Amino acid sequence: MSTQTPRSPQAGSDTAPLRAAGSPMRPDGAAASARRGSRWTFWLIALICAAPIAISYFAYYVIKPKGGSTSYGTLIEPQRPIPDALTVTGDDGQTIPLSSLRGHWLMISVDGGACGEPCATKLYFMRQVRATQGAERERVETLWLRTDDAPVAQVLKTAYPDTRMLRADPAALVQWLPAAQAMKDTDHIYLVDPNGNLMMRFPAHPDPSKIKGDVTKLLKWSRIG
Template structure:
């Protein structure tokens, strides 16, 4: 009888443990499932951005810091959501305004902003001339990087599908695994629509993304 009671207690303990694992693991798994399969969501919750499916790893892009020439280490950005802006040629006033708007969008996430980084990728202009980066005043925390050669530029154009869209009109989203997974049209979408998408992404990944130091 004692052995039967012990076995029954062990089974109950295992069931309790499995139930606890399910309670804590299921929400983030469901959240990620719905992010990647928005067709299963009610119509009022479908994301406004364009899902890039399958997601595309960006770690193979050899980019370098515009000021120092130091290679960008994508591994430093793992566990972060990354806003990526792409600009061809010099970062003019329109480009600067776009970066400021992205900064404001990040700030609108309140405490969650610490889970988000920003990167500006600058491409050569139509003549192949290296672009001139913007002044950093007001853009602190934005990583500004360059493509080192035409091969890297071509790889980036293909990865981000820039043959089909205007790069300067879009915000690209890289997920905490280092995959390009969504883009938003900055000309056709309102800031609050983009913000709603970002809040959904952050909420779905709340249990597995770490914070960072930037304000």
């Protein structure tokens, strides 16, 4: 009986041996997996970097722990934009919209031109809070909105050369600036953000170190203005 020698498998034939188990993945599959891994790594790093900023805003504007808000000043909710019709007049007689001063953090005091002791105290506090911001102080502008035509004493002009002293309609200011219960707008210092939104009111007879704390945090957390 004759025997036949088994033929070696032909290249490309159906009998070619299967790839051994555990052989490497196809190159295109490995590249796709690597790309997916890189994307996940990128988003994880971005999340880690953004988390402190997001948490700080959430803590300042949203969380209100027992005992009150995290801020010393009272947050104005909802925010009140500067009314388009609200104008102010300088000693040079030029009248401009108050909204044209947007772009800085505005600390505002309202009083008559005679400016008694409470008025002078507010001007002093605003000047000191601004000065203590160091290099960031240029982002803050202090305003005295005067409610009458009484002349400003030269001693005040000399003491507060960086405070803009502008006349405004007192009725329009009352409509825009909310006062605490049993208080008037002349009792408070107000803070307007660089977008022109009234956002905070400080109490009558305030603690300037606590005002400084609020302003410092806002300047630190916000890059606007």
